[in-house]
Amino acid sequence: MTRLAEIEAGISGMSDLQNIIAAMRSLAGMRLREAQRAVPGIRQYANIVAHGIADTLSMIAGAPQQQTVQGPAAIILCASEHGFVGGFNDRVVGAALEALTPQDKLFVLGSRGAARATEQGHPPAWFGPMATRPDAVSATVQRLSAELFRRIAGREIVRVEAVFAVSRHGTVATVERRRLLPLDTGIRSARTGHQSPLHNLVPATLLERLTEEYVYARLTEAAVESISAENAARLAATQAAYENISTILTGLQSDARQSRQSEITTEILELVVGATMVGGN
Numbered sequence: 001m002t003r004l005a006e007i008e009a010g011i012s013g014m015s016d017l018q019n020i021i022a023a024m025r026s027l028a029g030m031r032l033r034e035a036q037r038a039v040p041g042i043r044q045y046a047n048i049v050a051h052g053i054a055d056t057l058s059m060i061a062g063a064p065q066q067q068t069v070q071g072p073a074a075i076i077l078c079a080s081e082h083g084f085v086g087g088f089n090d091r092v093v094g095a096a097l098e099a100l101t102p103q104d105k106l107f108v109l110g111s112r113g114a115a116r117a118t119e120q121g122h123p124p125a126w127f128g129p130m131a132t133r134p135d136a137v138s139a140t141v142q143r144l145s146a147e148l149f150r151r152i153a154g155r156e157i158v159r160v161e162a163v164f165a166v167s168r169h170g171t172v173a174t175v176e177r178r179r180l181l182p183l184d185t186g187i188r189s190a191r192t193g194h195q196s197p198l199h200n201l202v203p204a205t206l207l208e209r210l211t212e213e214y215v216y217a218r219l220t221e222a223a224v225e226s227i228s229a230e231n232a233a234r235l236a237a238t239q240a241a242y243e244n245i246s247t248i249l250t251g252l253q254s255d256a257r258q259s260r261q262s263e264i265t266t267e268i269l270e271l272v273v274g275a276t277m278v279g280g281n
Contacts, residue, residue: 009214025238035228046217071158078164078226164227
C-alpha cells in the first residue's frame with residue numbers, strides 16, 4: 001500500500017469516528033434538554049408534598065419541632081450508567097465516600113459509580129442501574145425506595161442522604177448532598193394555611209404516606225438532576241473529541257494533498273526521463 005493510500009484509509013477511518021462522535025453529541029444534547037425540562041415539574045411536586053406534610057404536622061399534637069437522629073445512614077450516590085463523561089463519576093463518588101462513615105451503607109445508582117466505589121474499597125450495600133433518560137427514572141427510583149424503606153423497617157438505617165451532581169447553564173457541575181430523612185425541620189414552615197386540611201386517614205398514617213412520597217419525589221429529582229449533569233459532561237467530552245478529530249483530519253488531508261502532489265511530480269519526472277531516453281535513441 002502506498003503512503004497516499006494509507007493516509008486516505010486513515011482519513012476514512014477518522015471520518016467514520018467523527019460521525020459516531022457527532023451522533024453521541026447530538027444524543028447527549030437531546031437527553032440534557034429532556035432532563036432540564038423535567039426538573040421543574042418534579043421539584044414543584046416535591047414542594048406540594050412538603051406542604052401536605054406541613055399541614056399534617058399541624059394536626060398531630062406534640063409533633064417534634066426538630067429531629068436529631070443518630071445512627072447508620074443510607075448514602076445514595078447518583079452516578080452514570082455509561083462512560084464518556086470525563087471526571088463526572090470521580091467527583092460524585094469522591095463526595096459520597098467523604099460523607100460515608102463506617103456505620104453507613106452506600107446505595108448506588110449507576111454501574112460506573114458502583115465500579116469506581118468498589119475499586120476504592122467501598123462496595124455498595126445495594127446497587128441498581130441508573131436510568132439514561134427522565135421517563136425511565138420512575139421505575140428506577142421505585143426499586144430504590146422499596147429497598148430503602150425495607151431496611152428502615154428493619155432498623156438497618158435511620159437516616160437517608162442523597163449525593164448527586166447538578167449542572168446549570170454556563171457553569172461547571174457541582175455536587176450536592178441533601179438530607180431526605182429525618183425530614184428537614186424547614187418543612188414545617190411550608191404550611192400553606194391555618195385551618196386543618198380535609199383528610200380521610202389518621203394523621204399519623206397520613207404523615208407516614210406523605211413522607212414516603214416526599215422521599216420518592218426528592219430521589220426522583222436527584223436522579224433527573226444527575227442525568228442532566230451527566231449529559232452535560234458527555235456533551236462537553238464529545239465536543240472536545242469532535243474538535244480533536246477535526247484537527248487530526250485537517251492534518252491528514254494536508255498530508256494527503258502533499259503525498260498526492262509528490263506522486264504527480266514523480267510521474268512527471270518519470271515521463272520526462274522516459275521521453276529523454278527515447279529521444280536520445
